[in-house]
Each structure stands twice: as C-alpha cells, then as structure tokens.
Amino acid sequence: MNITREEALAYVKPHLKTSRYEHTVRVADQAVELAERYGVNHHHAEVAAALHDYAKYKPLEEMRRWIVQDRRLPKDLLDYHHELWHGPVGALMLEKEIGLSDAAVRSAIDCHTTGKKHMSQLDKVIFLADYIEPGRDFPGVDEVRKIAKSDLDQACALALKNTIIFLVQKGRTVYPNTFHAYNDFI
Numbered sequence: 001m002n003i004t005r006e007e008a009l010a011y012v013k014p015h016l017k018t019s020r021y022e023h024t025v026r027v028a029d030q031a032v033e034l035a036e037r038y039g040v041n042h043h044h045a046e047v048a049a050a051l052h053d054y055a056k057y058k059p060l061e062e063m064r065r066w067i068v069q070d071r072r073l074p075k076d077l078l079d080y081h082h083e084l085w086h087g088p089v090g091a092l093m094l095e096k097e098i099g100l101s102d103a104a105v106r107s108a109i110d111c112h113t114t115g116k117k118h119m120s121q122l123d124k125v126i127f128l129a130d131y132i133e134p135g136r137d138f139p140g141v142d143e144v145r146k147i148a149k150s151d152l153d154q155a156c157a158l159a160l161k162n163t164i165i166f167l168v169q170k171g172r173t174v175y176p177n178t179f180h181a182y183n184d185f186i
C-alpha cells in the first residue's frame with residue numbers, strides 16, 4: 001500500500017472534529033499494538049485505523065446517495081440508524097477519492113462499527129482497537145481490554161455482547177451483521 005500513516009491522518013484531519021481526530025490517532029496506536037500481538041500486518045492496521053472514521057461527519061444525504069447508488073452497499077443500511085453508515089460508505093469514498101485499492105483495509109473500515117460474519121484478523125484488530133482505545137469509557141471496557149491482551153476472538157466476542165446488550169437496553173435496533181459477528185465468535 002502506497003499511503004503512509006501520516007498521509008492517511010493528514011487526509012482525514014480536515015474532515016473530523018478535534019476530539020474525533022484525537023480518537024483516530026489513539027485507535028491507530030491501539031491497532032498497531034494489537035497487530036503486533038496477533039501477527040497482523042502493522043502498516044495495514046495503522047492505515048485502516050487512521051481512515052476508519054473518515055465519513056463520520058459527512059452529510060446524511062450524501063451518505064444516503066452512496067447507499068442508493070453503489071450496488072456494493074447493502075440497501076438494508078437505510079432501514080437502520082445512520083450511525084452505521086459511516087464505515088461502509090467511508091470505505092468506498094476513500095476508494096474513489098484517494099484510490100484506496102486494498103480490499104482488506106477497505107473491509108476493516110467497512111465493518112468497524114458492527115462487525116460481520118467471517119471477519120479477517122485485520123477486521124478484528126480495527127473493530128477491537130476502536131472499542132478499547134484509551135479514551136473509551138463503555139461499561140465493561142476494562143474487561144475487554146484485559147482479554148485483548150491474550151485472546152483476540154474472545155475480546156471481540158465480549159465487545160459485541162456488550163454492544164448488543166447496550167443497544168437492547170436502550171430499545172434500539174441491532175444491525176444483523178452485529179449478530180452475525182457475535183454468533184461467529186460464539
């Protein structure tokens with residue numbers, strides 16, 4: 001891949017709030033740590049992490065247009081909360097805008113919020129890094145951080161379980177890929 005971590009961070013920075021940019025840098029550091037621990041390509045991890053929230057603040061209408069018009073995006077996203085759109089749409093925006101051609105990196109960006117069935121090791125590293133980066137304060141996150149030191153799959157499983165419980169307690173819908181990911185780990 002011909003983009004460096006610093007180039008990726010510089011590309012996303014003007015599109016993010018300061019706090020979101022700082023989160024992004026922490027996810028990149030966390031992703032590198034996990035990548036080294038679990039034998040994942042460290043450059044892929046830092047670039048995917050740097051780019052993962054690129055579309056977080058894109059106008060909803062622009063993201064909706066992408067979902068309607070690009071046949072690669074599942075139309076059922078439109079039936080679920082727009083918070084879930086920035087991963088799948090961001091991955092394709094980056095392909096178009098900066099020529100992000102690495103499908104593994106695009107996949108990790110795509111599924112970083114919900115997970116999916118048959119996640120790759122890189123998908124898991126980015127999903128987990130986003131969940132446990134030091135700025136996170138979810139209930140139960142310390143337990144996930146602890147497990148992340150020894151078992152990538154178990155840590156992802158617990159993060160997914162916590163997310164599902166949180167969403168159900170709040171009376172929110174749960175995107176099917178979140179269940180597919182959870183079931184895969186169980």
Ligand code: DGI
Pocket residue numbers: 023053056080081083084112113114130163167172173174175176178
């Ligand atoms: O973009 P970030 O804030 O760094 O983190 P993220 O991409 O994991 O987004 C987190 C939000 O997404 C959080 O408010 C919980 C929500 N979320 C995750 N999975 C689902 C979900 N919301 C719904 N409605 N359904 C899901 O399956």
Ligand code: FE
Pocket residue numbers: 052053056086087112113
């Ligand atoms: Fe996100």
Ligand code: FE
Pocket residue numbers: 023027052053130
């Ligand atoms: Fe994030």
